[in-house]
Amino acid sequence: MSVDEVLVMPDLRGHFGKFGGRFVPEALMAALDELDDAFRKAMVDPSFLAQLHDLQVNYTGRPSPITHAKRFSEHAGGATVLLKREDLNHTGSHKINNVLGQGLLTQRMGKTRVIAETGAGQHGVATATVAALLGLECVVYMGEEDTKRQALNVARMKLLGATVIPVTSGSKTLKDAINEAMRDWVANVQDTHYMLGTVAGPAPFPEMVRDFHRIIGDESREQMLERFGRLPDVVAACVGGGSNAIGIFTAFIPDSDVRLLGLEAGGDGIETGRHASTIVGGAVGVLHGARSYIMQDDDGQTIESHSISAGLDYPSVGPEHAYLADIGRAEYRSITDVQAMNAFKLLCETEGIIPAIETAHALAGALEIGKELGKDAIILVNCSGRGDKDVETAAKWFDMNP
C-alpha cells in the first residue's frame, strides 16, 4: 500500500481498510449524516477555521512547546527524549483540541446541549470547559468506579457548571459511560450533540476527532525541523481510544523513516488477561459503532479491561489505529501498570514534570525503545496530559500517604 492510499483514509463510508464504518441504530443515522455534513463544510470554511485558530492560540495557548528531557533521557539508553507538551494546554491535556472543534460545530448545527463520556475525566473537563465558554448545557457520563479514581476532575467539571452522572451499569468505567451517553443521544438527538472524546465510535467521529487533534503532529513536525533540523526516529504516544496518538502520528505518516509507536495499557500483564491492550491482545469485532480490535470472549461479549490509568481503561481502540497496525505503518506495544508507574516517577524526579498516568505509558515505551536504539536516536513523546488528577493514585501506589 502506498503512502498516498494511507493518507486518503477513511473512505466515503468511514472505513479505514476493513475497520471503522457505522454500526449504530437507525435513529442515529440522521444525526451522524448531519454531523458529517457540518464537519465537512466547516473544515473548508475560512471563518470556522479562523475562529478555531483564534481559540487554539488565545485560549488553549498553542503552540505547545517541545521540551528536551535531558535527565530523563539518561535512562533511555542515552537516546534523546523530547516531550511534546500537550500537558501545558489549558485544562491540562490534549483533549481541549477536539472539544474546541466540536463545540464550534455544535453551535453551527444550532444545538444547545452537549453530552460526553469520560474515563480519566480529562475529556469531561475539556467538554465542560468548552460548554462554559460557548454557553452550552453540559452533561458528562462517568463510570462510578472512575468518579472515585478521579475525584478531582469530578469537582472540576462541577465547578465548570456541568452535570456529572455516575454510571453504575456494567464495569462502571469508560465503556459503560459511552453506552449511557449513546442512550442519552438517541433520546435527545434533536438538541444534543454527543462530543465523543476519542478517535473511536461511528463515522465521522474517528476522522473528525483526528483532524481536530492533528495540530499536535503538524506543530511537532515543524518544531523538529526548525529546532533540530531533522525528524525524530520514533514518535511515541499512549493509546486507549487513541486520540492523542493519532493527533501526533498523522503528520508523520508520510515520513516512512519515522517509526510510530503506540503504547497500550498492559494492566497486570497481557498474560494475566487483566489489561487494556486491544491491538496487542484483542480480536477484530464491533463495539460502540465501529469495527476495530476489541477485547471480547468467544461469544462476542465485551471483556472488561483493566488498567491503573482510567483514561486507557477501554476495551476497544480507534479504527485507524487498528488499520495502521494491520498495514504495519505503526507498531503497538503493551506497557504494564508497574512499568508505567516507574516511568511516571522517573519523569517527576528527573524533569520536574508530573505526567498523567496515561502519558506515563508512552514514557515507559520511550525508555524501552531508547535502550533498543541507543544514543543517536531521537524519540518524540506526546506528553498528552498532566498528572495532578493522578496524585492520589500515585501517592497510594508509592505508599507516600502519611
Place this chain on the structure above:
Amino acid sequence: MSLLHEVFARAKSENRAALIAYLPAGYPTADGAVECIAAMVAGGVDIVEIGFPYSDPVMDGPTIQEAVNISLVGGTKSATVIETVKRVSELGVPTLVMSYWNPIERYGLESFATDFHAAGGAGVITPDLTPEEADDWIAATDEQDVERVFLVALSSSDERISKVASVTTGFVYAGAVMGVTGARASLSDAIEGLVTKVRRHTELPVAVGLGVSTPEQAHEIAQYADGVIVGSAFVTAIANGGPQAAKALAQALSQGLSR
C-alpha cells in the same frame, strides 16, 4: 410463503395486527424463558423475538438491561440462544432473534445463519447493523433462507427508509420512539406517518415497537400497522408474576389488536 409472512397474512385476514413479543434468551433462566414464551404464545402471541443477550446493550433501557444482565450472569452463551430458538420454534410460532451485531459477527455470519436456520429460526433483527455494512450478512441470510429485519426511526429520511426497505425481507421494524427500549406513558403521533412513509417503499409488513406496553397503545397502533412489538412490559410481567403474568399480558394485548 414463509411461516412469518403466513402469520402476518392470517392476522390481516382476521382484521387485526399480529402480536410480536420479545424476551431475552436465558431470562429468567434458559428453561424459564422457554416456559414463559410458551405461556405468552398460549395467551395470543403470534411471533416471538428471542433477544441475544449482550454485554453492551446501548439501545436498551433499564428493564431489558437488567434482564440481559441476569441472563449473562446465569451463563447464557451463543449456544443457549440457538437452543432457545429451536425449542420456541417447535411451538409452531415464527421465531426471530434480535441481536446486537458483535455476537453474530463473532459467531461467524455463515455459521450463525446456518445454525439458526437448522434450529428452525425464521429471521434475524439486527438493530445496529446499518444497510451500508450489511453486504456479507445479506449473502449469508439469502443462502440460508433466513429473513432479515432492519429498523426505521422517526428521524429516517425517505432516502434512508428506501435503503432499509430494500435490504429487508421479513418485516420493517418501525421504532415508535427516539430512544431506548422501555415502557412509555405516551407515544409520538408521528409514528403513523412513519408507517405510511414506509408503505410507499415496500409491500412488506410493517411492525411498530419500542416503548409499547399497554393494550390501549397496542389498539391504537393496530389501526395502521401490521404488527405490534412488546418487550420490556413482558420482562416486567415475568419479574413480578412469572409465566402466568406473561400469559395474562399477552391476552390483554391481543384483545386490543382488532381493528
